[in-house]
Amino acid sequence: MSRLAIKICGLSTPDTVGAAVRAGASHLGFVHFPKSPRHVEAEQIRALAALVPPHVGRVAVVADPADETIAALVATNALTALQLHGKETPERAAAVRARFGIPVWKAISVKTGADIDAAEAYAGAVDLLLFDAKTPEGAALPGGMGLRFDWTLLRGASIGAPWGLSGGLSIGNVAQAVAITRAPLVDISSGVESAPGIKDVDKIVAFCKAAELS
């Protein structure tokens, strides 16, 4: 059985980056979305990523980015993947991957089983599908809001690509989430914060422990 991959998302300080690495995270996420309390500029991502050992993935999270935005992020040479967290189509995701030569993750907003079925259109166009809860229409952020969806929708689903589970995960529920979905990767942001955008080292450590035991 291979080890559960863990992505800690929305990191913005050297302390919390170090804590996530030491706690065993396989991937770190850096949100580049100005309206987010977790927003970090490309240069900050470069500096934070320089603290990360090569075996840990470094993922920039963006939503409906312009090509210039992607170019600036890719130019940091700090990233192992770009996570598209907006309304990008399969064609747009494939074009980003081809143009910028970087692995692409696509967040799939889930409310119903139809949303999971629709993810099939991205297989082949992206490198990983990240199933996350759909945020309400008009919400300030497309992710990082601590919302979860009905995990049983993923039970027994055949997903034609590497994938992960996100949305409303916490120290207390990650074991149940993995038991239900058999997710190979879990992603968390607000569940390891003390306030929006403020990551909590103790919560990061506790989450990684709980995920590893699941």
Ligand SMILES: O=C(O)c1ccccc1NCC(=O)[C@H](O)[C@H](O)COP(=O)(O)O
């Ligand atoms: O976290 C943000 O502020 C954010 C802003 C814009 C696009 C995506 C964003 N987060 C995406 C993530 O990958 C989160 O980790 C994911 O939505 C789960 O968040 P949470 O439910 O708070 O654990």
